[in-house]
Amino acid sequence: xxxxxxxxxxxxxxxxxxxxxxxxxxxxxxxxxxxxxxxxxxxxxxxxxxxxxxxxxxxxxxxxxxxxxxxxxxxxxxxxxxxxxxxxxxxxxxxxxxxxxxxxxxxxxxxxxxxxxxxxxxxxxxxxxxxxxxxxxxxxxxxxxxxxxxxxxxxxxxxxxxxxxxxxxxxxxxxxxxxxxxxxxxxxxxxxxxxxxxxxxxxxxxxxxxxxxxxxxxxxxxxxxxxxxxxxxxxxxxxxxxxxxxxxxxxxxxxxxxxxxxxxxxxxxxxxxxxxxxxxxxxxxxxxxxxxxxxxxxxxxxxxxxxxxxxxxxxxxxxxxxxxxxxxxxxxxxxxxxxxxxxxxxxxxxxxxxxxxxxxxxxxxxxxxxxxxxxxxxxxxxxxxxxxxxxxxxxxxxxxxxxxxxxxxxxxxxxxxxxxxxxxxxxxxxxxxxxxxxxxxxxxxxxxxxxxxxxxxxxxxxxxxxxxxxxxxxxxxxxxxxxxxxxxxxxxxxxxx
Amino acid sequence: xxxxxxxxxxxxxxxxxxxxxxxxxxxxxxxxxxxxxxxxxxxxxxxxxxxxxxxxxxxxxxxxxxxxxxxxxxxxxxxxxxxxxxxxxxxxxxxxxxx
Numbered sequence: 075x076x077x078x079x080x081x082x083x084x085x086x087x088x089x090x091x092x093x094x095x096x097x098x099x100x101x102x103x104x105x106x107x108x109x110x111x112x113x114x115x116x117x118x119x120x121x122x123x124x125x126x127x128x129x130x131x132x133x134x135x136x137x138x139x140x141x142x143x144x145x146x147x148x149x150x151x152x153x154x155x156x157x158x159x160x161x162x163x164x165x166x167x168x169x170x171x172x173x174x175x176x177x178x179x180x181x182x183x184x185x186x187x188x189x190x191x192x193x194x195x196x197x198x199x200x201x202x203x204x205x206x207x208x209x210x211x212x213x214x215x216x217x218x219x220x221x222x223x224x225x226x227x228x229x230x231x232x233x234x235x236x237x238x239x240x241x242x243x244x245x246x247x248x249x250x251x252x253x254x255x256x257x258x259x260x261x262x263x264x265x266x267x268x269x270x271x272x273x274x275x276x277x278x279x280x281x282x283x284x285x286x287x288x289x290x291x292x293x294x295x296x297x298x299x300x301x302x303x304x305x306x307x308x309x310x311x312x313x314x315x316x317x318x319x320x321x322x323x324x325x326x327x328x329x330x331x332x333x334x335x336x337x338x339x340x341x342x343x344x345x346x347x348x349x350x351x352x353x354x355x356x357x358x359x360x361x362x363x364x365x366x367x368x369x370x371x372x373x374x375x376x377x378x379x380x381x382x383x384x385x386x387x388x389x390x391x392x393x394x395x396x397x398x399x400x401x402x403x404x405x406x407x408x409x410x411x412x413x414x415x416x417x418x419x420x421x422x423x424x425x426x427x428x429x430x431x432x433x434x435x436x437x438x439x440x441x442x443x444x445x446x447x448x449x450x451x452x453x454x455x456x457x458x459x460x461x462x463x464x465x466x467x468x469x470x471x472x473x474x475x476x477x478x479x480x481x482x483x484x485x486x487x488x489x490x491x492x493x494x495x496x497x498x499x500x501x502x503x504x505x506x507x508x509x510x511x512x513x514x515x516x517x518x519x520x521x522x523x524x525x526x527x528x529x530x531x532x533x534x535x536x537x538x539x540x541x542x543x544x545x546x547x548x549x550x551x552x553x554x555x556x557x558x559x560x561x562x563x564x565x566x567x568x569x570x571x
Numbered sequence: 572x573x574x575x576x577x578x579x580x581x582x583x584x585x586x587x588x589x590x591x592x593x594x595x596x597x598x599x600x601x602x603x604x605x606x607x608x609x610x611x612x613x614x615x616x617x618x619x620x621x622x623x624x625x626x627x628x629x630x631x632x633x634x635x636x637x638x639x640x641x642x643x644x645x646x647x648x649x650x651x652x653x654x655x656x657x658x659x660x661x662x663x664x665x666x667x668x669x670x
Contacts, residue, residue, distance in 0.1 A: 175650040176642035279627045292625045318634070319643055322627045390609040401586060408587070410663050412654035422666045427589035439588055443579065444602055446586040457609070462622035464615050469623060501601065502608050518626025543626075 078103045083147055083251040083305035084332075090136055090146040097132035097146025100251075101125050101190055104148045108192060108249045110571030116214050116234075116243040118153050119161045120193040128190040135188065144312055145188030150250035152241050153194040154201055155181050155296075156285040160191075164287040165199040165209040165237075168407045168433025170414040178285025179317045180254065180296045187312040192250050195240030199435045200404065201261055201289045204507035205497065206239030208437040213494050214239040216269060217247040217566040221532035227567060232491040232533070235265030235507075241299045242269040246566060252300040252309050256286060258293045259392050260511025263523035266299050267486035267536030270525040270564060272306045272553070273299045275511075277543045278518035279324035281310075282317030290399035291322075293392075293515040303524065303553045307331035310546070326544060334547045335554040340374030342552065345479035349385040350510055352488060358529045359485045366483050366526060366537045369559035370552070380475050380482070384468045388513045389505055391468065394448050394461035395516070400438075401445025407433060440501065465516050472517045476542045481552045484510050486523040486536035510538055520546045524553050525562040534564065573603045 078100050081089060089095045105122050125148060132146035156162050156174035163169045177185070185191070198208040206214040215231045216239075222228035234243040238255035242265035245253050255262040257275035266273025274297045281296040288294060298309035311332065316325040346367055351360070371377055409415035409429030416428035434442065448457035475482065488509055497504050514521035520543070523536040537556060541549035574582075576595045579602065583590040590598060638645045648661040657664040 172654050175647075175653055318632070321631050322625065322629075324627065324629065384615075387612055387615055390612050393605060393609055394612075405587075409656060410665055413656075415656035419666070422668050423587075424589070425666055426587040427584075430587055431589040434588065439590075440598070440601060440605075442586050442588065443582050443598065444605060447574065447578070447582045447602070447606075450582065450585060459622055460612055460615075460617060462624060463617040463620040464612055466620050466623035467615065467617070469626060501605060516626075 079107055079248045082301050083308055086251055087144065087147055087308065093136065097129035097136065097190060098126065100146060101129040101148050101192070104192055104250055111247055111249055113570040114215050114217060114243050114247060115212050116196055116240040116247070116249060117150070117193045118163055118196050118211050118240070121160055121191055124160065125190050125192050128185070132188050132190060142187035143308065144184060146190060147188070147251050148190040148192045149184060150192050150195045150241060150244045150253040151181055152197055152238055152253065152255050154197060154256050154287045155254055156287065157181055157191065157194065160194065162194065162287070163210070164201070165197045165211060166433065166435070166438070167210040168414045168430070169412070172412045174285070176285060179282035179319060180286065180313045183315060184254070184312055189312070195244055195253060197240050198237035199438050200287065200400070201237040201256055201258055202400070202437050202441055203236040204260070204264055204504050205233040205492070205494065206236040207233070207494060207498065208435055210435060214243045215494070216243055216491055217570065218269060218491060218533055219566070219569065227569065230493045233268065233494055235268035235491065237261040238265050238299060242266055242271055242273070245269070245271045245299050245301060247570070252298055252305050254296060254313065255299045256294055256296050257515065258289050258396060259515050260508035262297045262299060263486050263511045263521055263536070263538060264507055266523040268491040268534065270534030270562065271299050271301060272303055272522065272524055273297065274306045274310055274522045275514060275520065276310060276314060276546055277520045279322050280314050280520070280544065280546070282315070282320040282323045284317055284319040288403040290396040291403060292399060293396060295515070303550065303557045304332060304335055306522070307335060307550050324544070329547050331546060331550045334551050337551050338374065339370070339551050339555045342375045342481060342548065343378050343479040344370045344375045345378050345380040345475055345482040347380050347382040347385065347482060347484065349382050350484040352509070355488055356529070359488065359535065362527045362535050362537065363485050366556060369556060370483060373555045373559065378479050380479060382471050382475060382513070384464070384471050385513060387464050388468055388516055389509055391461045391464045391516060392508070392512045393444070393505060394457050395465065397441040397445030398449050398458050399445070401442045401449065404438070404442055437501070468513060469517045472513070472519060480542070480548055482540040484538045484540070486510060486538040490529045490531070490533040490535055514540050519543060520549050522549055522553050524556045524560070526556065526560040527562065528564055574599050574606060
């Protein structure tokens with residue numbers, strides 16, 4: 075088979091089980107694609123030897139008719155997940171040379187089920203960013219390009235989104251069969267939307283956070299970025315599950331998400347929140363959203379207008395809560411236990427200060443400073459405590475809405491992908507990318523982005539579905555219905571390599 | 572609330588980040604801009620609302636007070652210091668802190 079890498083994860087899984095392809099040849103095919111896609115800068119570390127060794131073990135199992143749910147399937151891993159013996163950078167200079175002596179629970183679950191690790195994927199530094207431009211390893215370039223005049227492609231490098239930009243770009247460019255990602259304010263759904271891929275942020279507590287480099291612990295959640303809804307369902311089932319090592323991971327059964335795909339959505343109540351209609355939002359986004367509503371209606375859903383008036387406060391709450399938690403979590407990077415240590419210092423204090431000044435990039439420093447400020451004596455009540463109370467109001471508002479609806483449908487992002495460097499002036503402009511996604515993190519809800527159309531320049535646009543806590547099954551049903559109706563099949567031209 | 576240069580200096584010290592003198596003023600402007608945008612939270616009536624730190628409503632699970640197995644367990648000093656920039660005999664080495 076010449077084009078193994080064009081198989082969806084589901085089809086690849088079946089082809090491997092039927093011995094139509096081997097894990098080793100599949101792995102080699104993906105490694106060759108990664109090698110040819112250096113222009114995308116999507117991969118920080120390629121683990122070719124490890125991948126081939128894992129593939130060989132999978133082939134042995136498959137030849138005996140054994141193997142797990144992902145046996146022999148090659149995946150990319152966001153470089154926020156600790157992987158035993160393999161460089162783990164979180165996109166930061168301060169983790170130089172860090173090779174964890176343990177495996178994150180979620181990646182461990184994937185290897186338990188037979189998946190093969192191709193490498194570690196680029197990302198915004200400590201997952202702080204919406205464009206992948208804060209990575210110490212340089213920005214990821216989206217495989218997508220704008221359509222130019224006379225059917226020539228505009229060569230302006232575009233962002234794949236962030237922070238899971240390497241994951242989204244790798245999946246869109248078919249450098250892996252699927253990828254892990256993480257979402258603190260939209261870092262799975264926003265890049266998925268910008269790259270025409272499917273991204274799923276499960277309910278907070280669905281996946282273990284153990285061994286994932288912490289950014290904002292009450293918001294961080296692991297999830298997959300995949301080519302289609304079925305692939306995402308397969309990956310999430312393996313990634314999810316209770317873990318005693320994460321006290322916020324929830325002990326409840328993990329359903330077979332794939333089994334619900336194709337089930338009727340007839341009678342489901344779909345909420346459409348009017349506050350997600352923004353001034354100045356491109357007409358194309360407005361139209362896409364209307365299309366989504368029409369598709370769900372055609373599938374037999376009942377459309378319910380809802381109001382979530384706290385929506386406009388979600389990002390300001392996020393930019394207190396997330397930096398506050400980050401300033402605490404990132405206190406561990408002090409040049410003592412792992413990673414970078416400054417060469418020149420006078421005493422222990424200047425060692426800490428110089429190490430952190432050298433090791434952190436500008437956006438991370440900015441957030442650590444804001445977090446330190448809002449937690450400092452005299453400001454705690456005015457900022458942090460107030461933000462936690464507004465967060466409760468956002469949570470309550472969703473709880474009320476979910477008494478009336480089963481799912482909520484919104485656009486995933488306020489615009490299509492933008493050019494690298496186009497939004498590096500005002501941090502707040504960059505933060506606004508997450509305006510539709512951040513509410514789900516604050517309320518702990520599951521959310522997903524599904525590719526639904528192209529804008530006038532030929533760039534992908536996504537729709538977002540939000541569900542009730544731990545009701546990912548209904549979300550997947552809705553995602554599948556949207557996917558079927560949208561019939562999104564566009565692919566980026568392979569200008570790289 | 573606008574943040575001035577001296578506040579940035581103080582906060583940078585608290586955060587253990589050496590910010591050069593010439594960065595303090597630009598940082599004060601950037602942070603003031605972000606905090607100014609955040610100020611809109613003052614419009615929200617939070618009277619009687621409880622503060623929410625986590626969306627997960629479970630009490631922490633108790634376990635036996637015994638050494639754990641696996642990566643969170645004890646008896647693995649080699650692993651603990653394996654990634655440290657400077658070590659000696661399973662200790663982390665730092666500049667002298669006690670005279």
